Amino acid sequence: MxxxxxxxxxxxxxxxxxxxxxxxxxxxxxxxxxxxxxxxxxxxxxxxxxxxxxxxxxxxxxxxxxxxxxxxxxxxxxxxxxxxxxFLSAGDHRIRGELRLGASETMTIYKLGPILSEYRRRYPEVNISLINDDCINLRGRIHAGEIDLAIVLEARVEDPNLTVEVYSEEPLVFIGGADLPIQHVEQADGECMIFTGKECSLRRFFETYLAGKGIDTANRLEFTSMEAIKQSVVSGLGISLIPAVSVEALLREHKVKSLSSAEGQPLFYAQVVYHKNKWLSPAHQKFLACMFESVEAGGGK
Structure with a gap:
């Protein structure tokens, strides 16, 4: 009893x-x-x-x-x-409730703005909250029930407890200062490497890549902000690996240079992640619809 x-x-x-x-x-x-x-x-x-x-x-x-x-x-x-x-309403069909999002810095700055603007225009009665965090931490927040949906940028997520939908392919680019004398990342041994934070999927991918090439990473800088990393590269402080979408303007203006790789250009994936047991309310479903509409319109490419 x-x-x-x-x-x-x-x-x-x-x-x-x-x-x-x-x-x-x-x-x-x-x-x-x-x-x-x-x-x-x-x-x-x-x-x-x-x-x-x-x-x-x-x-x-x-x-x-x-x-x-x-x-x-x-x-x-x-x-x-x-x-x-x-999420039960009083007999009407208006979209309302809460939308608790988590997103990486790059996705927030370069992808989510137009989507959130359109979503808010269509469904003004939904309360939206957005948390920026590293992708690994965002997945932890999903498991904890702290957020409803996470928009992450990383290698394909493999987790049996999560539902994962790929939003777009996002190329990564190795960048160095405009006056850097080398052309290939394989020539970068001894150069300063500029990393994101330890809990960032991009950091782990970059470190694994460099280790596989036998490139020494003892000379390093570390920043939690992607913008700080880009400005450090512009200033000639070192080499980094970042999403291409975040550095297009700097490359066009020749403020940084891209370095080629023997293995070609690496790819990450923008992915929407939620718990497999998560009930998606109408507010959640409409947000996903807005996201993938933007892909069809060219906004996710």
Whole structure:
């Protein structure tokens, strides 16, 4: 029998799911913007109601108990149903609700502006929030339920728990200062390499590429801003790898030069990512439709 006198709230189930997905009370607190004490309290209240532990605490690790594993799919189903209830309207067919987006810096600056403008024009009753973050972190936010959709720019995402739709192919380009004396990235050994942050998919791809060529990366700079990286290259501080769409103007104006690669021009993919168990509300579906309409009109190329 469930415990008496304890009222379970939806947020306690949301906390349970987030702790399971992130395998951490601390990460769940960060994702949900609760204190860790609140996260612990939510779980304790659920355990008191169910009269059984949901997690085994093994030092710093946590593992679901057998009951916790049995409960998890029912919680997923409950939260999907709750999402549907939230978007019920009073008998009309107007598009309303919330759209919580996450996007990489490049996608936000060079792709999303016209799409969001058109979406807001069509569906003014939808509240839009947008978070910029590295692609890896955005996928973590999807798993935590912190955002509904993520627009990422990286190699093809392979995650069995995510639904992934490719929006466009986006070439990458190696760039150096306009006066850099070399023509090929394979000649760049000893040059300063300018990287994005450690959690950026582009950084990991660039480092792996250079390591495969045996190019020393001890001489390096690191910036979290793509704009800071571009200006550093313009100033002749080093070589970087960035999305071609973000540097077209600088190349036309001969403020930077592109370096060829023996393996040809690398590609990333602009992708829309959401959890496989995510119920897409009409507001979400209409946003996806706007995105892919822009591809057909040439905006995603």
């Amino acid at each position: 469930p415990g008496e006198g304890i009222l379970i709230e939806i947020r306690q189930f949301q906390t349970f799911k987030t702790v399971v997905d992130l395998k951490s009370f601390t990460k769940a607190a960060q994702a949900l913007q609760y204190s860790q004490a609140t996260i612990t309290s939510h779980i304790q209240q659920l355990e008191a109601e169910m009269q059984t532990p949901l997690f085994d605490r093994l030092g710093k690790k946590i593992e679901l108990t057998d009951f916790g594993r049995e409960l998890y799919p029912y919680v997923e189903e409950l939260l999907v149903t709750y999402s549907k209830i939230q």
